[in-house]
Amino acid sequence: MSTSTYDRPVLYSYFRSSCSWRVRIALNLKKIDYDVRPINLLKGEQRTEEYLKIQPFGFVPAYIDNRTGKTLVQSVSIIEYIDETYPGVSLLPKDPIERATVRALVQAVAMDIQPVANLRILKYVGEEKKGEWAKHFIIEGFKALEAMLEKTAGVYAFGDSITMADLTIVPQVYNGVRFGVDMTAFPIISRINSTLSELPEFKAAHPSQQIDCPADLR
Amino acid sequence: MSTSTYDRPVLYSYFRSSCSWRVRIALNLKKIDYDVRPINLLKGEQRTEEYLKIQPFGFVPAYIDNRTGKTLVQSVSIIEYIDETYPGVSLLPKDPIERATVRALVQAVAMDIQPVANLRILKYVGEEKKGEWAKHFIIEGFKALEAMLEKTAGVYAFGDSITMADLTIVPQVYNGVRFGVDMTAFPIISRINSTLSELPEFKAAHPSQQIDCPADLR
Incomplete structure (x- = not known):
């Protein structure tokens, strides 16, 4: 994959x-223009031959760095890469x-x-039990996160x-609400x-603003 | 918690x-002497009042940095901290x-x-199904990891x-074997x-070498 392929x-x-979603926010905060290639997980587009050549495990996101032509995977790793190699706001102290x-x-x-509590796990848990499962683990995780934030939060999560x-945090709260988690139990989050x-960078990254969002969810 | 408390x-x-285990390996590779305080998860010692003061979520590991007196949590975060602040081998390129x-x-x-597939999840999955659950997700994960390693591995995982x-990798293979995963399917791992x-640093970090390992597992 040559560098010249992508602008x-x-x-x-x-x-x-x-x-x-996390990666979209990072790109927006760093003011990086990027192209989106939607992969519809519900339609199984992550399992097409074409996508598996790009991301052999069928997960999203995958990120092609136009400067090197290299493909990166794993959202947190991609965000750290973007943070380390682009100027602008720093996402780590x-x-x-x-x-x-x-x-x-x-x-x-x-x-x-x-x-x-992601799609892959919930599919394995099964239709009948997945709601209870997701709710249980999101609540358990938010209890821990809320306790951490008591010590670290300012306007944002860390100062x-x-x-x-x-x-x-933002994508996880969206998922929590989808699964009926009572967010009043987590005032700091x-x-x-x-x-x-x-914030505009977060608004633009929201699912409802994406080109692959179905009309009824916009 | 003052700096003078810990040598x-x-x-x-x-x-x-x-x-x-991951953190023990990192400390050994960096040649850092440290004190261990065993927390017996099966006996619920992670839920004692004393430990919850140190780690409010009842997870292991927790790490007290003697130079600052600060407590750190989350193994990968602890390892990056150790890597960034101690001389010696670098654990990231x-x-x-x-x-x-x-x-x-x-x-x-x-x-x-x-x-x-950790203790917390398997407890929730239940005694009857936990073996099948762990095996399924470890195998699925190892398939992805093996495919990544095909591109990156040398003597070690990355060159x-x-x-x-x-x-x-080492602790995860140990868990895979415990749950009956056929490792011949993953030759690179x-x-x-x-x-x-x-390697001595890995040998010394093995569960069987820890002061809290029961005699019959040594």
């Missing part, structure tokens, strides 16, 4: 995928302890909540600047989510 | 916890694309496998130097695991 980064994305604290907030969502931690949701 | 870092650890690739390998285990990716398992 801009390419994001293989599904409008409702929280991992795709400079102090090592503070970096570790932000990464721990990221991982509290990206390791302890999202992977346990008064946007960090990687904020990028994971709720407040941060409301504040972030008003 | 060495403190790791709250359970001998069989794969997340604790310098090139941004290579760093992103190593992080993607780490996350393929630390996000897509371990959180889905011929040890990286963070190697630290996640198996080869890397065998190579790593011979």
Whole structure:
């Protein structure tokens, strides 16, 4: 895949995928123009021969870096790459302890909540039990996250600047609400989510604003 | 918590916890002496008032950095902190694309496998179904990891130097074997695991070598 193939980064994305959503926010915050290639997970487009050549595991997102022609996978890894190689706002603090604290907030969502209650897992859990399953693990994860945020939050998840931690919170709250989680039990998460949701970079990354969002969900 | 309290870092650890194990390997590779405080997850010691003051979510590991007196949580975050602040071998490459690739390998285990098949989840799945559950998701995850390693592996997971990716593989293979996963289906993962398992830093981090390992498992 040669560098000349792409003028801009390419994001293989599904409008409702929280991992795709995180990367969209990062790209917007860094003011990077990118092209979207929608992959409809419900229609199984992640399993087409064409997509499996790009992303052998059939997950979204995948990210093609136009400067190197390289394809990257795993949302948090893609976000760290974008943060490390583009100018503009920094999504991690400079102090090592503070970096570790932000990464721990990221991982509290990206390791302890999202992977346990995503489409792949819920399909395996089965139609009958998936609602209860998702709700249980999102609530358990939000309890831990809320306790962490009591110590770290300012306007945003970590103090008064946007960090990687904020990028994971908004999509996870959206999923929590979809599964009927009572967000009044998590006042800090709720407040941060409301504040972030008003920012243009977050608005533009919302599922309802994506080209592959069905008309009835816009 | 003052700096003077600790002469060495403190790791709250359970001998069989794969997340604790990853951090033990990192500390050994960096040649950092540390104190272990065992937390017996089966006896519920993660739920004692004393431990919840240190780690409010009752997860292991927790890490007290003796230089700052700060407590860090989330194994991958702790490992990145150790890597960023101690001299010696570097656990991430310098090139941004290579760093992103190593992080993607780490996350393929630390996000897509371990959180889905750990003690907390298996308890919720229930005694009857937990074996089948763990095996299914470990096999699914190893298929993806094996495909990634086809492109990245040398002697180790990423080329011929040890990286963070190697630290996640060894504990996950141990868990796979415990749940009866046929590792011959994953020749690259198996080869890397065998190579790593011979290294003194990995040997010393093995569950059987921990002070809280029961005599019959040594």
